[in-house]
Amino acid sequence: MPKQRISSVDIKFLVRELQQSCIGFRLANLYDVTGKVYMLKFAKPDHKEFVIVESGVRIHTTAYMRAKPTLPSAFTLKLRKHLRTWRCEKVEQLGVDRIIDFTFGREEACYHLIFEFYAKGNIILTDHEYTIVALLRTHKQDAESLFAVKERYPVEKAVQHTPMTEEALLALLSSPGSEGNSIKQVLSSKTEYGPAQVEHCLLTAEIKPNTKLKSGFSTANPEAVQRLLQALQAVDDLIAHPEAAPAAGYIYKVPSPSGAEGEFLYEHFSAFPLRQYATERFQSEELPSFNQSVDQYFSKFEDQKAEGEVESKQQEKLSKVEKVKLDHENRIRELQQAQENSVRKAELIICNAEDVDAAIAVIRSALAQSIDWTELKRVVKEQCRMGNPIAMIIHDFHFEENKITLLLGDTTDDAAEEDLTAPMLPVRVDISLSAYANARTYFDQKKKAVAKEEKTSAATAKAVKSAQKRADKDLKNEIPSGPTIKVLRKPYWFEKFNWFITSENLLVISGRDAQQNEILVKRYLRQGDVYVHADLHGASSCIIKNPLGKPVPPVSLSQAGSMCVARSAAWDSKIITSAWWVYHNQVSKTAPTGEYLPTGSFMIRGKKNFLPPNPLVMGLAIIWKVADECIPNHVHERRPREDDDGTGPWGQPEPQVPELEVPDEDLGGDANEDTEEDGPADGGGAGLLRDPSPLCSDATLSTNPSTASTDTSGPEESPGPSWDPLEAGGADEDPLEAGG
Structure with missing residues (x-):
């Protein structure tokens, strides 16, 4: 188990x-x-x-x-x-x-x-x-x-652990009530080791766990008792000094009864190898820590339990649909059987029309003479004993309904052999009608059954469809849409910012508020990176990460500029304007003498490179991570465009980004010096994807800024979400916070 x-x-x-x-x-x-x-x-x-x-x-x-x-x-x-x-x-x-x-x-x-x-x-x-x-x-x-x-x-x-000694072990093996019980049962119930550890120690001592204790066991097996004592003391050392044991965990599993390749059922977990599971029947899996082994063990059971509950709910809902379908099928089957019975009875009445009319006439005559019903039944029984053929076909009386039941069979010359040998069929007839009138009544009943069958058949499809729709709705409400257990993904460091990946595989990040803008430039603006901004209220600082130091292609610059403009007041105002970019060494936090730069504001020295105006278009995309073995299939995707001569982007050479030489006269605050006060920019982490790429799917573009879901108001309207600067190295998002 x-x-x-x-x-x-x-x-x-x-x-x-x-x-x-x-x-x-x-x-x-x-x-x-x-x-x-x-x-x-x-x-x-x-x-x-x-x-x-x-x-x-x-x-x-x-x-x-x-x-x-x-x-x-x-x-x-x-x-x-x-x-x-x-x-x-x-x-x-x-x-x-x-x-x-x-x-x-x-x-x-x-x-x-x-x-x-x-x-x-x-x-x-x-x-x-x-x-x-x-x-x-x-x-x-x-x-x-x-x-x-x-x-x-x-x-x-709290019970304190007492290390095992030879005297204590001998006392346990010879304790009252232990004789006749297995040695494993005695040690498990009277020590703190547990059944698994006790069995491990017994096997280490070469003692069968199911060995029955008898009087004088310790005296007869002194060497086995010493080996058992040493094994128990080894476990004592692990309990007393768990930090000395290797940090590892073990899971023992057996092949699945289904026989599917690669499927196993978990059987046990332990912090150290156990002898009872070192057999061909079990497969062991070693993990780096005991916590991981316990987590994997119970999570597997938890996942299987959740799958079982989902399957049972699905079966319950489907059984309701099948029940509706089966009920309608039974109704149709009953109506078809009723049609066959009505036709059969009508045909029997026609075949025996003379006998039926004679029986009806006899009963009418008796009732006309005011004969008591009980006396009439007695007379009919008497006539049956006398062999009267008319009385012999009268089976029962229903005077309250003005009907009698006749036993009729097919006795015509052209009747089939099975009809001649078949038992007589009881047919109820109305004594106020003739034989042919009663046959017509059964034919009318057959017509009504046919009409009901057609209506039931037409309603069956609607009823089953309605039941299926109701079951699907219930399943959608009761069963979670995704798996109940999912692997926790460690967020990337840039996911705390607004970010996207350009068509040429460059990462662009921007701050959500002034504080993030400050940290973005101070911590993450490195040599070779490009700083993008716009002269608009609410525009945040954008950084194009360029770890290779090659010139940033114009497509990536344009996309970063579009993001910067779209996440500013231009989105609400529907103003199409231009962003600009500078090199990393043109951005400074040093203010001119007598001036002060608030949080999120920076000094730009030198020339600004303005980008062409772009329409206000934002895109949402799903980005997934491919498996390690699939990475070679995507190596050449999302590359910068290159000319046929093999040179860098746009046919230009690929030098390292130069360090700008800023003239001394430009440091005093002339026309080429500017201070950028970056207001907070709201919104989530949706990226700007002007050019959908193979790494993204289901992109939804909005060309109308007024209908977009992203709000890029200024600091007066929305200060932006809070952010903990102490967690700058990793994302601050908590996947569990959504549910309270």
């Missing part, structure tokens, strides 16, 4: 790695994935860590993003209120219990977030004195331990 939860030994190794991943980090946020699964986001500048916790089951860092409810639970809000932005100072296991204590803050100004992984599990928030502030579930462990708000958490009751 696959492993379902972490053990005490697992927690020892998980705590070692959690200490490295969480201590010194601040708890940026906390999310509830389900009622028992929570995700903690730890962050510090340029780095984030996500820890997934399932109460009573597991805890580990994760590389996967989970879908979560739109609104957080009350318990989550309580934890956020007390712990958000607090620094994690300590992560420890309480004794050898399956309990982990996260400490946020120091001394009296601290909180303890305690996770329990035994029984049903629990998540408990306490203050510095371990007085419970909030908890996931209230329960009573024993007569003295009540887990509730304002009660004290009994941290001192």
Whole structure:
């Protein structure tokens, strides 16, 4: 059976790695994935860590993003209120219990977030004195331990690990009640090692785990007991000094029963190799850390569970559609059967018209003489015993409906053999009508059944289509459109800015506000890069990254200029104007004597190179990352245009970008000196793609600035989104923030 939860030994190794991943980090946020699964986001500048916790089951860092409810639970809000932005100072296991204590803050100004992984599990928030502030579930462990708000958490009751000694092992093997039980069962129930570690130690000691303990086992097997003691003490050393063990994790898996190549079922995970899984039946996978192995193990199960739930919901909805379809098919089948019965009965009445009329006449005559119904039935039975052929075809009476039931069969000379041997068919006839009139009644019933069948057949297609549409709508509302578990992608450093990739594969970035403009120029403007700007209110600083130092092609300059103009007040005003560009060494933060440059403003020295005016066109595109093995197929895409002679762009040589010599007389603030005050520019990270490229798909262009979704108002209308300068090395976007 696959492993379902972490053990005490697992927690020892998980705590070692959690200490490295969480201590010194601040708890940026906390999310509830389900009622028992929570995700903690730890962050510090340029780095984030996500820890997934399932109460009573597991805890580990994760590389996967989970879908979560739109609104957080009350318990989550309580934890956020007390712990958000607090620094994690300590992560420890309480004794050898399956309990982990996260400490946020120091001394009296601290909180303890305690996770329990035994029984049903629990998540408990306490203050510095371990007085419970909030908890996931209230329960009573024993007569003295009540887990509730304002009660004290009994941290001192944590079980401490006792290293195994020879005396203790001999006492366990000869303890009362152990005789007759397997040695694995005895050690697993009376030690803290767990079944997997006990079995590993037994196999290391060359003892079969299912060996039954008998009186005198230790005396009869002294060498085996010594080997077992050494194996248990080796595990003790790992528990006492987990940092000495290699940082690795192991997953053991078996081939899938389906037999599909490359499909496996996970069976177990461990922080060190286990002897019981070193067989041909199991395949082992080693990962760089134990956290990664636990994350991959449980995420696989979580993904399979989500797929199973989706499949069950789909089957449930499809079964409803099939039920509607089957119901209509049954109705049509019943109507067709009714038509056949009506025709058969009408034909039998016609074949036996004389007998039918005679039976009707006898019953009419008896009723006309006011004979009692009971007496009439008795007379008919008497005549049947006497062999009266008319009385013998009378089967039953329905005087309340003015009808009788006759037993009729096909007795004509041209009847088929199966009709002659078939049993008599009961046919109900109206005694107020003649035989042919009753036959006409059955033919009329057949016509009505045919009409109903046509209507039902016409309604079947509509009913099935309506049921299918309703099922599709329910599936769309109940089943997530994408996968519930997705790999967390590490954002690129430039994704915090507005950015796009030009048709010639050059990265263009611009600031979202004045603060980003300041950091953009100070941190990311390098030698060979080009600075693009426009003399418009709200225009942000744009940088064309040029790591090769070759001349930037005019197409890329034009696209960067279009982005700069479009993300300014020109978008709302519908004004077509020109942007300009300069080299990196023409941009300075040094102001002339007596002047001051505010945040986001820079001094431009030398000549500005103005670009041709471009229409206000912005594009949105989807950019995807290709697999490593597919990169050679895209090497020559999005290259700068070159002439046939093999020279650089536009047939010009490809020198390095020259350092401009600025004359001394130009440093005093003459006509060639300008100060650019870059106002904040709003909007998301949509890029400007005047020339759609093979790396982009589904591009949607808007030629009407008034209908575009990007707002590029000035600082008075919108100050732009906030941005943390401490995280300049990586993107500040959090994929989990959208749901609260």
